[in-house]
Amino acid sequence: MPERTELVVVGAGPAGLAAAVEAAGLGLAVTLVDGYPRPGGQYFKQTPPELADAAGPEGHPTALFAEVAQADVRLVSDTLVWGIFPEADGFLICLYGPPGTPRRLLAQTVVLAPGAHDRPAPFPGWTLPGVMTAGAALALVEHQRVLPGRRVLLSGTGPLQLVLARHLIDGGAEVVAVLDANPFPWTAWQHALAAWGQWERLGEGWAAWRTMRRAGTALRWRHLVRRAEGNEQVERAIIGPVQGGGAETVAVDAICLGHGFTPSVQLARQAGCQDRYDPDQRAYVPVRDEWLQTTLPGLFVAGDGAGIGGKDVAQWEGRLAALGAARQLARAVPPDRVAAVRRELARQRRFAAVLTDLFPPSAHLGSLLTDDTVLCRCEEITVGEIRRTIDDGATTLNAVRMVTRAGMGRCQGRMCGGPVAELLAREIGQPVEAVGQVTPRPPVMPVPLEGLLEEET
């Protein structure tokens, strides 16, 4: 029989930590499951102890670590949640972790806080060694103290690129240029009110800007990398404006792609939550009510996993979802606390909306694809192979996938699902919602065969 608990929180990033702390404060029995050895998620990632000396200060401090340590929260680290199955008396959570970790939990309520992953941005040459996502590069520099290259080009959109540029320059790399696919945010002043009080993040942006100015790094708006070339690894990047001609070649040994993030919705979809396409996010997000509860009563989603909002939105969403879970468990929920959480969440959402508005995911990436561009990296499926399937009459993502096997590899379409759907929609002249999604299947992450067993043996 699986262990029973009132609340399982999946993911110990900002949303999950805050949810666990809030729920424990309300007296709920909380188990917090996280996939990494140490909590923090991506925003509050902690440098692994074995690298802590070299890395100096330990990642990003947050008061939530101390709060979670003091609260009555059971933390299960280094453990994957590979499936959630709604049952008559709760949600069966399937886990796989180090020896001694429970393999099954039966939770009355669940808060999913899975976060997001880098939005893949395929273009010719993007599979060359040396081309990586901005998120991966940031983790390398910040936590491993490893530079992705000596001459680094950044291409994408939004403030994360500036933060990465600053870390790279401070680490001794030459940042050849930072390309932003969006125009200069002339309209930013209109959002001054929403930005009021966001001093920490404005300060971070300002510091990055100054570092780039000192290093003489060019920031070019409405530009992106069109092609990467090289033999064993990336040697050159062809860059140009998002539309129109005028390309130039720059010598680089690394390219970091920062086209924003896309919510990790796999677990919510596998559990059976309904979702909807959000055109602003250019991604599917779970349908939620005012308590952040999904269409499955008792199952909540908080943070970037329900739509990119950043770490502050995530924390307040985590708290609201915990209050919702307590309410679902028929606990007393202080109305003034609910009101305060909702107020703060609304404030954080206003600022998040500004960033989404100023730095939307670029719509021009699709025009870069050539027939020999690999879209599905796991199965090495090219744009040309997918186009042939479309010519043969495929009109859905599932049909393309079954014939080409794009999205059938290790990542199960987390990487290529979006780009393939957008390519298909473009080619058949339909909105991307019309081509559907891939059927969600457990395990949502690769799990060793033995790890599927209910008991360790």
Next chain:
Amino acid sequence: MNLTPLPPSPDKRGGDLTPLPSQGEPVLSLSKEGWREGGSPDAVVIGGGLIGSSIAFHLAQAGVRTLLIEQGDLASGASGANFGNVQVADTEFGLSLELTLQSYARFASLEAELDCALGYRRTGSLLLIENERQRALMKQRAAMLQAAGVRASLLTGDEARKLEPHLAPDSLIGALYNCDEGNLDPFKLVHAYARRGRERGLEVWTHTPVSGIEVREGHAVGVATPRGRVPAAWVILAAGAWSRELGRTAGLALPVQWVHGEALITEPLPPTARNALTSAVFFEATETAQEQAVGFCLRQRPAGNVMIGEAARVTRRLSRETTATALPAIAAAARRRLPVLRRAAVIRAWGIPVAFVPDSRPLLGAVDGVAGLLVATGLKSTIILTPLVGELVAGMVTGAAQDPRLAEFSPSRAMEEEEILWHSPSSVQ
């Protein structure tokens, strides 16, 4: 293999391609070229899986104006959820075996015939024997297969492990080996039939669930779909597990049942198993009809991924779910037999209803009382029979000579439906 062609039959059925007068205005607009100018097809095939697409191709090849209708994507039911095995050794004896061998003979030239790569290769198969009762059953099976000319042989456990060294010594006492069995990509086969059919005038509608088969005065006159009524002189039902409900709309109680079968797949691995591996436990009928039964079958794809099935239960629910109980059951069965798979990363699982007929013979041919309605479903080894069944059913429409013995597959034959045995040797092929 010694193959005896079926004797021609004096019994001529069909041949009349004149559409029957239908009532009500057809709400239909097919595209404007070719036969479609006439406005309606002669034949509607329901079900875009292996059998339906083969029938549709063969009809189009015979010049019959054909519309293939599929509720989802092509090959999105059991046809796309199987292991692609072209298997002989698990067939029923008698006419089923005879047809299976006839159909098998076509695979050598199928890629050339369809001018499409299907990934077909001969790999061999092992039915794994674990107890004396299974050994007795497999011994009997080997003798019958050999008599039919199949190169099947009964191996000891050690001999089987020479062929598949990763099999755990204590997991088997012998095996039934057939070196001629093969494998292909079932998606490619379905799409090849659809593509080559289209070149011959076949119309294919996907994402179009048929809501009913229309019958007037003892004749099938067409089908109802969300895109409108489609009048047709012939309706061919090849919808697998979904055939039961569709048959009901024509007033039929087809004895189609199904198991909900589940399987999983690993990331690409180094060579682990060359043959298709299947547990002979599938041949031991049990009485635990409503329980989840766990068998074992395994196939390594050419790319290295290992597909492992299966946990299955007889159900009346049509679902594609994967369950929390099936995955650990499959994992345990696989680990016991091939310990090398213990650490292999599982990347996906799936579940699908797989049709079967309680007496283990297919439903194939005309239905008593509804002229113009043909049924083709519930085949035990679907892939291997796909080319032949497509041709047979097309022949029933065009009036080709039929083997009178096919009457034993009549969808209207008497059958005790209550005797639902756990009986699904090929739910995942």
